[in-house]
Amino acid sequence: MNAEFDSELRQDFLVEAGELLQRLGEQLVGLEAAPGDGELLNAVFRAFHTVKGGAGFLALEPMVLLCHHAEDLLNEARNGKVVLGAIHMDALLEALDLLNDMMAAVSAEAPLSMPPPALLESLLPGTRPAPVVASIATPAPSALPVADGGAIDDSEFDALLDSMYGSAAPGTVTPAPLPAVPVAAATIDDDEFEALLDALHGKTGQPVAPAAVAETAAPKPAAAPMAAHHAAPAENTVRVDTARLDVLVNHAGELVLVRNRLLSLAARNGSEALVAAANELDRVTDELQTAVMGMRMQPVGRLFQRFPRIVRDLARQLGKEVELVLEGEGTDLDRSLVEALADPLIHLLRNALDHGVEMPHERELAGKPRKGQVCLSASQRGERIVIAVHDDGRGMDPDILRRKAVEKGVIDAVQAARLSEGECYELIFRPGFSTAAAVSDISGRGVGMDVVKTRVAELGGTLRVHSRLGHGSELELTVPLTLAVLRVLMVRVDTRLLALPMCNVEEVFELDDDQDCLLDGRLVARHRGRALPLVNLVGWAGALAAAGRHVAVLHIGHQRLGCLVHEVLGREDVIVKPLGPLFDGVPGIAGATVTGDGRLALVMDLAGLASDAGQLSTSLQLTG
């Protein structure tokens, strides 16, 4: 095989075997919980087996060796000769980790080192059973020429065929009953196989199905023979490089922009025919965009399947008993989000295990089952995906949170006293806040919940927390369905156009003359019986005019914020383009886009805006 093919093959292998290994993590944890699940055992066996086969062709010897050991152990388990214990499961999981490391090395074209002998040792089924006689291992007639479970080689196989068929071919003649052919103990070679075929099928040329077939084979009847003849199941999936997919998404995105411009032109001064054509284009573009977006979607289960393993290891490390329940794995999510959410979710799970779920004896004292439950669920709500991490642990105590926050200097005592229960829970997202008295090596790796929250906000998402003391906590992460096209509310501030992400917009209203006032030196509006903090975007956008009287109510995480604007123009789907390195990191701006009439609009990053506005008044985040 040539080098180019080899490299293509390696890519294929990395993708396909990678998927198998990823699933394997979940499967192994499942197998540990249900060692008697034969189907699962088979699936696990097959995964190691398949990876070994592929690795063999790529001459990845260490991988072959490791898979082979795992496969041997699993095969013994399949045959009921060994019961997989904790040591075996640990070894299998360790083997999986090492395989993943090896995959990374293959990807980096780095050389592989041999698996540590200790690991291979621990993959041995313990006391290996003595070689088993054929009556157990082979459901074959006792006249078999070869009776041990060892290897076979070519000449032996030939001899085997010869002994079965003479010189005829299988499938053409009835195989003769097997004579006792003397063969080497553990191997068979080609000649021997040929001999076996001869013996099975004799030297006569009667084209009959082998007798053994008639007796032993129970071929599945074709479910629908008629249909089967018509429907040849060719490959119905195609693997596409994600880069090519991204190009398609970009073009579809550009098309949306042109469509918007054309619609706007047609609406202003188009003939009836142009308007009709523009509307047609509008519809087709929508469909195309939906289809292209659909291609970027991946079930969130792909992300979830790595978690059972993580939870298992973590629970063990903490000495806790935890069951992870997954729900809504079929929920589709933008591909880029699937990867981007991995770290935040791992952190939330760690947090639930570390701070939420109690030690088994504590749970018993509290009248709960020893085994805690952490539920990870995904669901779609409109244009957004909600992923929740729920635990049935100890829950959070608002008073303790208040006290800790004051101790750590996150807020002062006066502020703490003013916090509502819900606001107390939000404290866990404050930088520098950690409820663990001693920073454990699990949740406390210098990464706090504030980092998780920031990361989620960067993805256009929000993070909320609910808790009930003694009953557990829930962290709810909400992200937009897709990152490629943003549905925005276009507003005008003085002469500038701003695009507010629609997912943050709650409502729009016009200020009455006496509706706004200054409270504690801060501009607020009375709205729906609450004080709504107002942000005057005029100054922020560098304009000089008087503040507008229209308010767009935005919710950003737990806070609500009213943006004062001059005009609300309407909804639009836009493609966000980065502003370039010069303006990178300007707080409150996510990028820019071209509007329907060809003007530039800044796309707001509302999480950034909120923190920017928050600096103006430290109480903003708490009173909002």
Added chain:
Amino acid sequence: MKILVVDDFSTMRRIVRNLLVELGFSNPLIQEADDGENALVLLRSQPFDLVVTDWNMPNMTGIDLLRAIRAEESLKGLPVLMVTAENNRDQIIAAAQAGVNGYIVKPFTAVTLKEKLTKIFERIAASGVSA
């Protein structure tokens, strides 16, 4: 020559396909199926001259596919080359009894594949019955 390559691992189908092409078989005449059941549907819908199948597959394994082929009047003469991960004696004998024409152990090279195929077709030619 029309060949059906059966394996649930697409990387492996690709490997076998490329080795066959390397041996001079026509690429467009090679078809693929991802398990025994789908292979059977294809085999019933059009004529093939050779099946190269993996042993270990979900839904319908290679050995079950082989048995189904041998049990079906229109397919029973079809040469079947079984791909296995190791040359396990019991397995090979079971395959031989089910009517396999040859077996090949992963990983293999084009040269080995050629040897195996040559043997299969020699035996078919010697038996005087066209497959």
